[in-house]
Amino acid sequence: MSVLNETKLQEIKEIIETKNVELLHMQFVDLEGTLKNVTITAEQLEDAVEGKIMFDGSSITGFSPINKSDLYLQPDLNTFAVLPWSVEDGYSEARFLCSVKNPDGTLFEGDTRNVLKNTVAKAAEQGYTISVGPELEFFLFQTDEDGRPLLKTHDVAGYFEPxxxxxxxxxxxxxxxALKAMGFTIEASHHEVAEGQHEINFKYADALTAADNSTTYKWVxxxxxxxxxxxxxFMPKPVFGINGSGMHVNMSFFKDGQNAFFDETAPLQLSETATQFIAGLLENVKNFAAVTNPLVNSYKxxxxxxEAPCYVAWSASNRSALIRIPAKRGLATRVELRCPDPSANPYLTFAVIAAAGLDGVNRGLTPVxxxxxxxxxxxxxxxxxxxIDNLPGSLELAVEALExxxxxxxxxxxxxFGEYVALKKAEWDSYRTSISSWEVENYQAKF
Incomplete structure (x- = not known):
């Protein structure tokens, strides 16, 4: 273990003792980005750090067949956090976000957190670090007496209403x-455009931390x-006739401590790297939409x-375009992709966006x-x-483009890739063969 990790582990041990942490939740995500966890006692911390906590991968969507089901969790010490709502009678619980490993200690290829790690590593080989600022919108719905969600929004307020x-x-x-207690820096909080819709923005970070934060944010x-x-x-379009929820992804590349997207002397102060990145997104977006917009409902x-983008274009200010360049420059120069929605797996989403942009840089593409x-x-x-082209109009078309x-x-x-395509094809087939309330209302009495 490195000196840095030794220091971090000692800090964690002190917090566990001070906060009387009894339980540790070892968290990871499945193929769709759904959070899972295995709970252990604080006394098992050393075993956890050494990667000795095993689980059955065959029971997790998109992971392992039953004959190769043993997988191990490797906690990321930087993700340790005491859960503020767990504090009771002087005791508390904490969590780690983990990467998944094979029995031989190698990274498990089915872990989407490892997919993003690979993309970050490829960018680093060219001297780039990836900075990401996601914006996740959500709805608050009322529930029935059994706690099940209704389609009745919590309020009928509009944009920025107090x-x-x-x-x-x-x-x-x-x-x-709760987020602040877990180490987040919150930048804004407000009511969104639709009834019952909200947004809380947290500070940008490196790509892996931003994906970890997005996962944690949805859970909290x-x-x-x-x-x-x-x-x-975080369903993209839960209510017909009002705005859906997006996950706008703001991304920039840094090199030698400087924002590689900023050039004070260039048009719009966007560097050649930035315009090539934009061109890469425009060329590849139809082929990765099934990742950034993964549900049947995403295309509603x-x-x-x-306000949601459905046309493949870019602009320095135009919010009807797929790609927007926010006004801030210097270190804050960034490219905003507006199509992703918050049902997407953030690890896969940030990976395909960064890779698409890097593809444009490496090939020297020029945007329209x-x-x-x-x-x-x-x-x-x-x-x-x-x-001006269209994004795919359905999950079926998006999966075809992905393939x-x-x-x-x-x-x-x-x-x-194989597990994801199979999962999405099955999802589309289930939707295609189901009988909707619209069909019953329009056809049952008429025919």
Whole structure:
């Protein structure tokens, strides 16, 4: 163990003793980014740090066959946090986020956290570090007497409305306090455009930390909402006729401590690296949309009229474009991809976005001209004349594009790619063959 890790481990031991931590939750994510955990006692800390905690990988979506089911958890010491809601009678619980390893100690190729690690390592070989600032929106829904979610939103407030209309203020305050206690730096909190919709923004970080934070954020939001008798949903489009929830991903590359996307002398102060990165996203986005927008429901959000992008274009300010360049420059220069939604696995999402951008840099691609007009109000003919393409219109088309392209297989690796495509095809087939309430309402009496 390195000196740095030894120091960190000693800090953790002191916190465990001071906070009387009894239980440690060893957390990891499955193929879809759903959080899982194995709980051990604080007395097993040394075994955990040495990677000796085993679990059955055959029971986890997209992991191992039953004849190769033994996998091990390797905690990331930097993710240790006491759970603020667990403190009771002087005792508490804590968690680690873990990577998954094979019995021989090698990284398990089916662990999506390891997929992102591989992408970060490839960027590092070229001298780049990846900075990511995600923005995850969510809804608060009321629940029935059994605690099951209803489709009735917690309030009917709108964008940036304060109390008494914004009934989520107290919920967001407790979420903020919990996240802050777990080491987050919160930058903003507000009611979003749709009824019952909210957003809490946390500070950007390196790609792996940002994915860890996104995973933790979703867990904390749901946990705190439950304490208020509410259900927090990161479903992309839970209610017809109002805005859906996005996960805008702000990304930049740094080199030698400087933002590689900033060039004070260039047009828009965007460096050649930045424009090549944009070109890489534009070229690859249709082939990775099944990762950034992974559900049947994701494509109910990506339609005109609700602020979500559905056209492949970029702009320095235009929010109807798929890619936007926020106004800040210098170290804050970044590219914002607006199509991802919060149901996506953040490890896979950040990996494919970074790899797509890096592909543009490595191939020296040049983006098409930016679009500053409102794309939503253009006619089909106008968009065709400008060469503005559409994102896939369904999960079926997105999965087909994922299979046809090369970036998915290259970034995800054979194991994750194969399992992911199979999972999404099964999801689409289940949706395709189900009978919806719309069909019953429109056809049962008529025919």
């Amino acid at each position: 109390s008494p209309h914004d009934l989520g203020e107290k919920v967001r305050l407790q979420i903020y306090r 939001v749901k946990t705190i909402a439950k304490q208020f008798g509410l259900h927090a949903s 959000r990506l339609v005109p009229g609700y 001209a930016s679009v500053n007009e409102d794309i939503f109000h253009m006619s089909n003919e106008e968009r065709a004349e400008r060469g 046809e392209g090369t970036i998915g297989r290259e970034v995800l690796g054979e194991h994750v």
